[in-house]
Amino acid sequence: MLGTGMSKTIKAVFRPLVWLKEVLAWRWQHLYRLSSYQLTYWHRRRLRNTVFIGVTGSAGKTTTKDLIASILQAHLLQGTKNPDSLNFPEDMVKVLLATRKRDAYCVMEISAHAGPGGLDLPLALIKPQLGVVTNIGSDHLTLYQSRQAIADEKARLIRALPADGVAILNADDPLVWAMRSQFSGRVLSFGLSEHAMLRAEAISSVWPARLTLNVRWEEQSVQVNTQLCGSHWAPTVLAALATGIALGVPLPLATQALAATEPFEGRMAPLQIKGIDFIRDDWKAPLSTVAPAFEFMHAAIAHRKIIVIGTISDYTGDSSKRYVDIAKAALAIAACVLFIGPRASAALRAKRSVDDALFAFPSIRDAASFLSCYLKAGDLVLLKGSHKADHLQRLLIALQGDLQCWRADCGLMRSCLSCQYLHVASGPKAAFESKPVAVNDSVSKHVQPLRYKTDMQTVSVIGLGNPQPHLADTPHNVGYRTLELMAQQHGWEWQVGYAQTLIANGELLGRPVRLIKLACPMNEVGPLLRAWSTGSDFSVAHSIIVHDDLALPFAEVKAKLRGGDGGHRGVRSILQSFQDDHFLRVKIGVGQRDQNMPLADYVLTPFSPAQQAQILTAQAVAVQRVLELIRNLNAAQSKTKNGDAHAASSCQLS
Known part of the structure; x- marks a missing residue:
């Protein structure tokens, strides 16, 4: 074996070579990105007959983009969109370069995750003719510090539109509606308020029924049936319909297209396993999205309601208090509430007595063990969390078969079902082994808080x-x-x-x-x-x-x-x-x-x-x-x- 002195000498000799390798790799990646951007700029100029649509907002971007694409596909037949929630510039480059002259449209979801000025590059690549702003919420609030700052960044989309373009704005959101002053072209508004040009009425979404609403446009009034879960999707539906109207899609044809469009994975998407209905809202969990999901659960009709909470993001103030407030709201709705993750134990302060079915599991593996004993056919379960932090999808996979990956730090933004590590053993061991127990409306004894006599002195x-x-x-x-x-x-x-x-x-x-x-x-x-x-x-x-x-x-x-x-x-x-x-x-x-x-x-x-x-x-x-x-x-x-x-x-x- 080499001595310590010789080992240090070898490291000193090779350290400059390692540094040079890293510099060259960074330089190559930088040049590759620049060349791909230049190629995209050139290709975009060739697509004169393709209508480019940019969609941004704090929530609902992906679903809005998918609904728009469904409507346009029914009328214009051929077009492109960015898949899933892939909205980074490098993802847009791939979609743009795959767009051909024969494509009638290209719908792009644009995120503000890069911080102030981050929309400039995507907008330069896309050069949208239509801009859709869904809402301004708390997503990325930690990065921007205020909703007004978020709105200022999102408004870059509206300012980037050409004079003959169309701005499609949410009339119910003051920060979005104020963006109309930054655009001299055509503005098409949507919402629930009286001054909205495209307006929704008679909104209903009571599980197991899906979202329905009546839509009024000028002299027309049509009923819209969707496969979405939750009344809070009504503005998203209106945004998609407004885009279709702006591009000449007949309203009845647009409503037919919406009726056939399924919810996007992880966005209030229903799934049934062994007679248990799950609502997956586990892709993102800014604090502002918790209340709409809870409102859906409150109105839902089910034998039992269970709420599972992972990591909540984008809020200000004390995190412990936020989790306690969420736990109290969940307990008012559900028969059983689970919190999962490193902050889970903070929610236990919401317990009023040992009878409250509120549980905290730092490890998703232990939560899965508990749910495998507790859940039964007829239950309605809401999964609310952040996919990157929690991967709550594993709770569903564990119910269906073998699952080996219990890591809490992978950070991958992909479906667990498509992950190569799904069956690779990793993560913490179970804190307890679940045992088959009789499932009833009380919680399984192996995790139930003990009841103690009041006269105990020790x-x-x-x-x-x-x-x-x-x-x-x-x-x-x-x-x-x-x-x-x-x-x-x-x-x-x-x-x-x-x-x-x-x-x-x-x-x-x-x-x-x-x-x-x-x-x-x-x-x-x-x-x-x-x-x-x-x-x-x-x-x-x-x-x-x-x-x-x-x-x-x-x-x-x-x-x-x-x-x-x-x-x-x-x-x-x-x-x-x-x-x-x-x-x-x-x-x-x-x-x-x-x-x-x-x-x-x-x-x-x-x-x-x-x-x-x-x-x-x-x-x-x-x-x-x-x-x-x-x-x-x-x-x-x-x-x-x-x-x-x-x-x-x-x-x-x-």
Whole structure:
């Protein structure tokens, strides 16, 4: 083997060659893009008889584009469109170069994902004669910071139209309707308001029926039957019809074309598996799209309604509060609500009691295991999430057969069914193995929150950490160390209990107290406690969890009544196993990581002597916080016994 010095010398010699290779590769890609753009500009000038239509907006672009293409195909027979939701410039280049002189139309969906000025390149490539703006919502709000900024970017499409072009605008959206002042040509408006030129009336969409509406245009009035799910698609239907009218398509012919067009995959698209009806709205999930999907579920007629929520995007403010608000709204509609993903545990704060069928699963694999036991024929299930982050489609695939890919970080924007990794084993193992259970209107026992007696007195103080001796003085072990300090102060002895767990029993402030150091990895803490709770006096509702917190400043101590996992795997494991966030926590801040050090390395790296001194002080403070929480529990129990519920609640932390 080569020595360390020789290895470094070889790397130093070849480093310039690696750099040169990367530079040449980037240069080649850059030149390729430029040449493809130049070729596209030239080809576009040759397509003088093809009508180019640009479609943009915050929501509904893909469906609008597909509906327009269906209408034009029925009248003009031949044309092109960008497939699926492929709306990057390189995707447009492929469609444009595939468009021939014989094609009567080319419909292009244009996205504003590139940020301010990002529409300039697509518009230069397409040179649209018709521009359709669906709406201005919260999609890309994080990027633009305001809806007005989003509207300004979308308005580039209208300003790019030629004088003899047509702007097709949503009259119900003030930000879209204001764009008419930026165009001197023909404007065709659509919407529900009286001043809309193409107007919808008598809109209805009550599952299992699909969307129907009456459309008025000048002196004509026709009924439009669609295969779409949800009344919120009415403006999208109107936008497509308005485009057809602008290009001379007879209204009756356009409505016939719409009736034959199926919903696009992942956009409120219905699918039935084993008698269970699924509504897939799992392609994108900006916050503004949640309410329309919930309105559809509220109006729907079904034996049971289940709502599954993945990652919600494009909102401002506290993410935990947003998820709690969404959970409350979902619980008002559905018999069972599931949240999936890294923020799922935050939703548990919406629980009003253990009877609320609200569950949080950090792993989609565990959610799939639960649903396989819970769902039955006649159920209506809404899947609402972001495909890139969640891939909720895997829940459906798992119900139908073998699925091996449970990754949470692939980030691929393609259907899971067409993915080559679908049957390649990857991702986290299941936190629990599902067992066949009787399916009824109550939730399966293997994940149902436990019910505890109110007269239980023992408080369990659980320190999270690692049992390996060489990890004793690391950030991930401060929970262990705090309990060791507590036992030492009170002279309690450690004994070996269930599953090699170390236990120290004693009494504080007149209440039995049990200190617990679990001898298992962080992600197995929850299942171990759950197994321990069966047939014992352990209650997570009468527990105090002591753990490290990377979000807190170093050596700062904070007590908390309830909440999400904050990214801590041990807390996440407890939340998933008990599906309840009603347990106390004492958190010790360890947030002093060098940004160049990987997180996994930092939490398992011993403290420096200076840090160790600070942490010892913090652990002493944490012991006092535990005593304060026990004192509050005693006061709350005393008030409750005396019938003063209001005073009892005031004894709890907020």
